[in-house]
Amino acid sequence: MGFVSEFKEFAVKGNVVDLAVGVIIGGAFGKIVDSVVNDLIMPLIGKVVGGLDFSNYYIALAGQAPGLPLAEAKKAGAVFAYGNFLTVALNFMILAFIIFLMIKQINRLKKESAPVPAAPAPTPEDIVLLREIRDSLKQ
Numbered sequence: 001m002g003f004v005s006e007f008k009e010f011a012v013k014g015n016v017v018d019l020a021v022g023v024i025i026g027g028a029f030g031k032i033v034d035s036v037v038n039d040l041i042m043p044l045i046g047k048v049v050g051g052l053d054f055s056n057y058y059i060a061l062a063g064q065a066p067g068l069p070l071a072e073a074k075k076a077g078a079v080f081a082y083g084n085f086l087t088v089a090l091n092f093m094i095l096a097f098i099i100f101l102m103i104k105q106i107n108r109l110k111k112e113s114a115p116v117p118a119a120p121a122p123t124p125e126d127i128v129l130l131r132e133i134r135d136s137l138k139q
Helices: 003-014 014-048 070-076 082-110 124-137
Strands: none
Touching: 003 014, 014 082
């Protein structure tokens, strides 16, 4: 078997295709969660703690002037960007919670749709006749 045909057989397997679809959907879902966290949740949390944007919380490690936006502070040198980390950690927690809820729902649906055991196959006619003959001979 040639290399190309072996690769083609590998790439067309169901598991590889399913994994590719999962990665693509996961990437898109990650963007949605990023938007929810950055555009909806973090502004509300920032409002509660004083109207500040978490993404600009940092500790200057290279002597940058205080109060610079994070992007400018990074250009000037190293920074300890803990606000950005908090945002990413919150992204992860929300994403993990949503995936947990999805898996829980899928498992619940699997339990509900458990296959009903099939009825036993009907006894063949010749066996039924033999049983009737046996029973009539006993009498």
